[in-house]
Amino acid sequence: xxxxxxxxxxxxxxxxxxxxxxxxxxxxxxxxxxxxxxxxxxxxxxxxxxxxxxxxxxxxxxxxxxxxxxxxxxxxxxxxxxxxxxxxxxxxxxxxxxxxxxxxxxxxxxxxxxxxxxxxxxxxxxxxxxxxxxxxxxxxxxxxxxxxxxxxxxxxxxxxxxxxxxxxxxxxxxxxxxxxxxxxxxxxxxxxxxxxxxxxxxxxxxxxxxxxxxxxxxxxxxxxxxxxxxxxxxxxxxxxxxxxxxxxxxxxxxxxxxxxxxxxxxxxxxxxxxxxxxxxxxxxxxxxxxxxxxxxxxxxxxxxxxxxxxxxxxxxxxxxxxxxxxxxxxxxxxxxxxxx
Amino acid sequence: xxxxxxxxxxxxxxxxxxxxxxxxxxxxxxxxxxxxxxxxxxxxxxxxxxxxxxxxxxxxxxxxxxxxxxxxxxxxxxxxxxxxxxxxxxxxxxxxxxxxxxxxxxxxxxxxxxxxxxxxxxxxxxxxxxxxxxxxxxxxxxxxxxxxxxxxxxxxxxxxxxxxxxxxxxxxxxxxxxxxxxxxxxxxxxxxxxxxxxxxxxxxxxxxxxxxxxxxxxxxxxxxxxxxxxxxxxxxxxxxxxxxxxxxxxxxxxxxxxxxxxxxxxxxxxxxxxxxxxxxxxxxxxxxxxxxxxxxxxxxxxxxxxxxxxxxxxxxxxxxxxxxxxxxxxxxxxxxxxxx
DNA sequence: GTGAAAGCGCTAACAT
DNA sequence: ATGTTAGCGCTTTCAC
Numbered sequence: 001x002x003x004x005x006x007x008x009x010x011x012x013x014x015x016x017x018x019x020x021x022x023x024x025x026x027x028x029x030x031x032x033x034x035x036x037x038x039x040x041x042x043x044x045x046x047x048x049x050x051x052x053x054x055x056x057x058x059x060x061x062x063x064x065x066x067x068x069x070x071x072x073x074x075x076x077x078x079x080x081x082x083x084x085x086x087x088x089x090x091x092x093x094x095x096x097x098x099x100x101x102x103x104x105x106x107x108x109x110x111x112x113x114x115x116x117x118x119x120x121x122x123x124x125x126x127x128x129x130x131x132x133x134x135x136x137x138x139x140x141x142x143x144x145x146x147x148x149x150x151x152x153x154x155x156x157x158x159x160x161x162x163x164x165x166x167x168x169x170x171x172x173x174x175x176x177x178x179x180x181x182x183x184x185x186x187x188x189x190x191x192x193x194x195x196x197x198x199x200x201x202x203x204x205x206x207x208x209x210x211x212x213x214x215x216x217x218x219x220x221x222x223x224x225x226x227x228x229x230x231x232x233x234x235x236x237x238x239x240x241x242x243x244x245x246x247x248x249x250x251x252x253x254x255x256x257x258x259x260x261x262x263x264x265x266x267x268x269x270x271x272x273x274x275x276x277x278x279x280x281x282x283x284x285x286x287x288x289x290x291x292x293x294x295x296x297x298x299x300x301x302x303x304x305x306x307x308x309x310x311x312x313x314x315x316x317x318x319x320x321x322x323x324x325x326x327x328x329x330x331x332x333x334x335x336x337x338x339x340x
Numbered sequence: 341x342x343x344x345x346x347x348x349x350x351x352x353x354x355x356x357x358x359x360x361x362x363x364x365x366x367x368x369x370x371x372x373x374x375x376x377x378x379x380x381x382x383x384x385x386x387x388x389x390x391x392x393x394x395x396x397x398x399x400x401x402x403x404x405x406x407x408x409x410x411x412x413x414x415x416x417x418x419x420x421x422x423x424x425x426x427x428x429x430x431x432x433x434x435x436x437x438x439x440x441x442x443x444x445x446x447x448x449x450x451x452x453x454x455x456x457x458x459x460x461x462x463x464x465x466x467x468x469x470x471x472x473x474x475x476x477x478x479x480x481x482x483x484x485x486x487x488x489x490x491x492x493x494x495x496x497x498x499x500x501x502x503x504x505x506x507x508x509x510x511x512x513x514x515x516x517x518x519x520x521x522x523x524x525x526x527x528x529x530x531x532x533x534x535x536x537x538x539x540x541x542x543x544x545x546x547x548x549x550x551x552x553x554x555x556x557x558x559x560x561x562x563x564x565x566x567x568x569x570x571x572x573x574x575x576x577x578x579x580x581x582x583x584x585x586x587x588x589x590x591x592x593x594x595x596x597x598x599x600x601x602x603x604x605x606x607x608x609x610x611x612x613x614x615x616x617x618x619x620x621x622x623x624x625x626x627x628x629x630x631x632x633x634x635x636x637x638x639x640x641x642x643x644x645x646x647x648x649x650x651x652x653x654x655x656x657x658x659x660x661x662x663x664x665x666x667x668x669x670x671x672x673x674x675x676x677x678x679x680x
Numbered sequence: 681g682t683g684a685a686a687g688c689g690c691t692a693a694c695a696t
Numbered sequence: 697a698t699g700t701t702a703g704c705g706c707t708t709t710c711a712c
Contacts, residue, residue, distance in 0.1 A: 393705030
């Protein structure tokens, strides 16, 4: 690899001068003519600065780590894409890491990434209680949470306006005449699971529904299998006229799993029961039935998180939380209350 | 951050000794007792080696870059996941980059990543002619291609055994009685597009089909929109008894788009026309109709590519190509030839 | 088995 | 405006 000293020699200047000429921020300290000579030399030698040496010297790696639970969950690719794009604009690179929600793995990887001198972290793996993250945040590690937040709201975050989304779902369902609406709740150790559940109950109450008619079933995870199990339980518990006519699942995967349980039970969606999800994961329009859900601008969340993080890195300030709007997407899995 | 010299001081040894004690490969050159003292000191100080300094000194960053066209294409997340996991096992980290098939962007990012001293590249963006990659490979940059390969087969690669997959599809369709089978071909500048097309034609010929009855329509990309357009063209071109009774789309996205065109044309799948895809992207079972396709072990491809790359980095050798088996997945989008 | 010292390639403070 | 110098934190060759 050609080094800075090679460029300097070719341009007939000292390496220090070449460095200044190459760096746009210090270029003004070098005569226009020298700058040109250095630039030409660098170009003709195909000089590519060694980021490792630069990082060692400046203590800035211009790398940001992205922590996600699992890239094969369709929720995350758009976020990563958004982060990566926003980073690239500023000359930063993205180190991607999947943690599988495994605490040990997460701790190991986090330490490793700190050792790699990552300038900051975009974190999609937060649990409400998260000693590792809380500690790192307290230590001043630049960090922005996406989607999920900590109970102690002292860490910058970018999330969807989930409350608004849940409200919209409940309004939609009550508008269709539903008075018995169940919620398949996500893991309560995640802020998303908690907020959606709480907002669901609040919204139902505001809509004048009897709390006894808005049961909540806890799913064991944000997965299709958990959705099926939760719906099975719902159908086993509430029979006959007690059976809810609509279900709000805490996310799309739960909703898809719930649809399976419904079908296995011999019930049709939406004729016998309406089902709504959350997130608007890809390809939902192609499913049977196309799922009513809340669109969350995942890519934008990722991009905003990256921008916020770079700002934190450059000039630490008080933590900010950004809430991005989300919108109900009405499809065919929700419909009017069954008659009779 | 605590440095090696801190650990050395705490253990009462010279930094050089601490370094040897910490490194498993050189540990045997240090007395067992000293090793223990250093390890204890490192542990109690929470020492995390500075990978940047190490990389500068050893000229090994232990980072690998992954180049993909677009993470939001459901094909790629499993690959990335596989790569990342296999890398993590060996203490390597993954830098992820999306190129959007934009040559300039790709060249810029590639140069940037080389500047970051990435030890190697897993490349999912190869076109058949690819000066940038050919050049880099010739320069000895460690690199493994996934899914797509170069025309000059001099670069290591891990791909699905596409020919076998295409054969299986054609056999499946002819077994169902189809004698008029069309192919919606992918971009011919990609090896996948070319191989699938060629193998399709070969297989049909081997099956004794009249070449006039196995038309090929070129799609402009591997996308749903391109699939719709290609199917529109097919339906406009071959009418009445000339209309194929089955279509093999070069990938699942094309097939999904084709289904839309079919529906818009008032034709049912599979009653009026069978449709098969390729790749077995996620959630295909939930679509209407569930798509018959060829399963490609994307995550395994990623993992094998990463392992192959690490081997190349450690001990360069002649390029190897690994072909992973893929399997037909029969679902409901293919059926017997319509009667009459 | 351990210490000393050099140097990876770069930037930034200081000197001219 | 440019040259000089030191040093980021580590590994590794060379002494002892």
